[in-house]
Amino acid sequence: MAGDERRLQILRVxxxxxxxxxxxxxxTKEIARAAGVxxxxxxxxxxxxxxxxxxxxxxxxxxxxxxxxxxxxxxxxERKDDRAVFEGIALSALTQHDSDPEFQRLLLHxxxxxxxxxxxxxxxxVRRVYRSLGNYIRERQRDGAIIDVEPAMVVRAFIxxxxxxxxxxxxxxxxxxxxxxxxxxxxxxxxxxxxxxVAAKPExxxxxxxxxxxSARTQTRAxxxxxxxxxxxxxxxxxxxxxxx
Amino acid sequence: MAGDERRLQILRVxxxxxxxxxxxxxxTKEIARAAGVxxxxxxxxxxxxxxxxxxxxxxxxxxxxxxxxxxxxxxxxERKDDRAVFEGIALSALTQHDSDPEFQRLLLHxxxxxxxxxxxxxxxxVRRVYRSLGNYIRERQRDGAIIDVEPAMVVRAFIxxxxxxxxxxxxxxxxxxxxxxxxxxxxxxxxxxxxxxVAAKPExxxxxxxxxxxSARTQTRAxxxxxxxxxxxxxxxxxxxxxxx
DNA sequence: GTCTATAAATAGATAGAC
DNA sequence: GTCTATCTATTTATAGAC
Numbered sequence: 001m002a003g004d005e006r007r008l009q010i011l012r013v014x015x016x017x018x019x020x021x022x023x024x025x026x027x028t029k030e031i032a033r034a035a036g037v038x039x040x041x042x043x044x045x046x047x048x049x050x051x052x053x054x055x056x057x058x059x060x061x062x063x064x065x066x067x068x069x070x071x072x073x074x075x076x077x078e079r080k081d082d083r084a085v086f087e088g089i090a091l092s093a094l095t096q097h098d099s100d101p102e103f104q105r106l107l108l109h110x111x112x113x114x115x116x117x118x119x120x121x122x123x124x125x126v127r128r129v130y131r132s133l134g135n136y137i138r139e140r141q142r143d144g145a146i147i148d149v150e151p152a153m154v155v156r157a158f159i160x161x162x163x164x165x166x167x168x169x170x171x172x173x174x175x176x177x178x179x180x181x182x183x184x185x186x187x188x189x190x191x192x193x194x195x196x197x198v199a200a201k202p203e204x205x206x207x208x209x210x211x212x213x214x215s216a217r218t219q220t221r222a223x224x225x226x227x228x229x230x231x232x233x234x235x236x237x238x239x240x241x242x243x244x245x
Numbered sequence: 246m247a248g249d250e251r252r253l254q255i256l257r258v259x260x261x262x263x264x265x266x267x268x269x270x271x272x273t274k275e276i277a278r279a280a281g282v283x284x285x286x287x288x289x290x291x292x293x294x295x296x297x298x299x300x301x302x303x304x305x306x307x308x309x310x311x312x313x314x315x316x317x318x319x320x321x322x323e324r325k326d327d328r329a330v331f332e333g334i335a336l337s338a339l340t341q342h343d344s345d346p347e348f349q350r351l352l353l354h355x356x357x358x359x360x361x362x363x364x365x366x367x368x369x370x371v372r373r374v375y376r377s378l379g380n381y382i383r384e385r386q387r388d389g390a391i392i393d394v395e396p397a398m399v400v401r402a403f404i405x406x407x408x409x410x411x412x413x414x415x416x417x418x419x420x421x422x423x424x425x426x427x428x429x430x431x432x433x434x435x436x437x438x439x440x441x442x443v444a445a446k447p448e449x450x451x452x453x454x455x456x457x458x459x460s461a462r463t464q465t466r467a468x469x470x471x472x473x474x475x476x477x478x479x480x481x482x483x484x485x486x487x488x489x490x
Numbered sequence: 491g492t493c494t495a496t497a498a499a500t501a502g503a504t505a506g507a508c
Numbered sequence: 509g510t511c512t513a514t515c516t517a518t519t520t521a522t523a524g525a526c
Contacts, residue, residue, distance in 0.1 A: 272519060274519075284521085285521090288521060292521090293520080
């Protein structure tokens with residue numbers, strides 16, 4: 001197998017294992033075995049285990065970086081269509097987490113181990129979400145559409161619903177024993193709850209009409225908007241190690 | 246130092262280290278050093294590292310087990326005071342997470358490493374929350390106080406807000422650079438957003454009066470109800486190991 | 491109870507043949 | 509490129525003196 005090809009293969013295998021068992025929990029011998037090569041091959045392509053980890057972060061970073069989390073709902077923001085903004089954000093996040101569950105685990109491991117991925121993700125991505133979504137909320141407050149509540153609090157509440165749902169699906173309850181629901185319905189319901197929760201007026205309809213869902217898992221509805229988008233970012237790494245002493 | 250005393254001391258030190266760096270990331274030598282004893286002492290009290298880990302889980306379990314997560318808001322449930330129910334749950338969870346941040350990290354590590362603590366916590370505690378809080382929501386739906394929405398979805402949205410907030414405070418953003426807010430205010434705002442979000446009628450007040458907060462960090466308000474309670478549980482463990490081959 | 495010394499296994503990393 | 513063999517440091521765990 002050609003050099004770059006093999007390198008990428010090892011990288012992918014390592015990515016899977018690191019996401020499953022963390023950096024310290026993954027041993028190079030297992031990476032080699034899973035890739036069907038000898039340990040020496042791993043160290044031929046990556047001088048140290050740390051460098052392999054770095055390469056993984058770079059790889060993930062390059063897939064996600066420079067992504068404006070609100071860009072795929074830009075048009076909805078333009079229209080001031082709150083429903084479309086929040087539902088779009090939720091759906092793109094949930095879709096992204098489903099399509100790349102490794103990333104969330106990698107991120108959690110790195111946060112717990114205090115590796116750099118977590119810090120970078122926080123600085124580059126999370127901050128941006130709080131800033132831009134916060135700005136949108138402030139704007140809607142000026143419009144009189146959203147009640148007087150700390151915008152960061154609204155962002156946290158919403159991101160909380162979405163992230164926690166993904167965390168449940170990917171980490172705690174992959175069998176979905178407590179709640180089995182499509183991403184589309186989840187995104188719609190989270191957006192509905194949040195927007196009803198912070199709307200200055202009962203949101204279009206009169207006070208308490210709302211109906212739909214109830215055994216939600218059946219429906220899926222294509223609602224004409226984007227979907228299937230991408231989200232989440234992170235970026236280049238630090239660390240670049242020398243072997244031990 | 247007496248046997249049991251030393252045992253407990255080692256246990257506590259190990260608890261701290263395991264919560265910081267995970268099971269695989271913590272080496273027995275460091276535990277010994279941090280406890281100010283030799284490694285041999287660690288293995289005198291705990292035959293293997295696994296047994297030490299088990300003992301920690303047991304210890305945490307005994308502090309939390311058999312706790313009904315809704316018991317400290319039982320009186321509010323009785324009165325059907327939704328606000329008090331949700332705010333009380335949120336506040337007791339946030340308070341508990343602050344008072345024992347180790348537990349959340351331990352839990353996350355064990356979920357990622359697929360150790361037993363996570364499964365037990367899920368089965369014994371999370372399920373109970375979904376069942377009992379879900380039942381309460383169903384009851385309030387029958388009362389016509391809450392809209393027709395999947396109860397588990399409401400539980401997930403709410404737990405999501407609260408858990409994600411704790412996770413931010415304890416893991417991602419301990420400096421509170423994005424949102425610095427007291428537990429009391431956070432609990433109140435989360436409950437407000439959620440209840441406005443699912444209320445069949447605009448919740449007592451007319452459609453859109455809501456006001457308060459804005460630079461929330463200042464206030465703390467003692468609102469006459471409980472607070473400072475306890476929450477979260479988990480239980481006895483499995484694994485009980487023999488040393489290697 | 492507590493320590494020092496050390497065994498036994500494992501992990502990361504390298505040498506050198508093919 | 510790829511492997512086998514091997515080295516070294518670390519890690520879990522034990523022996524045995526005090």
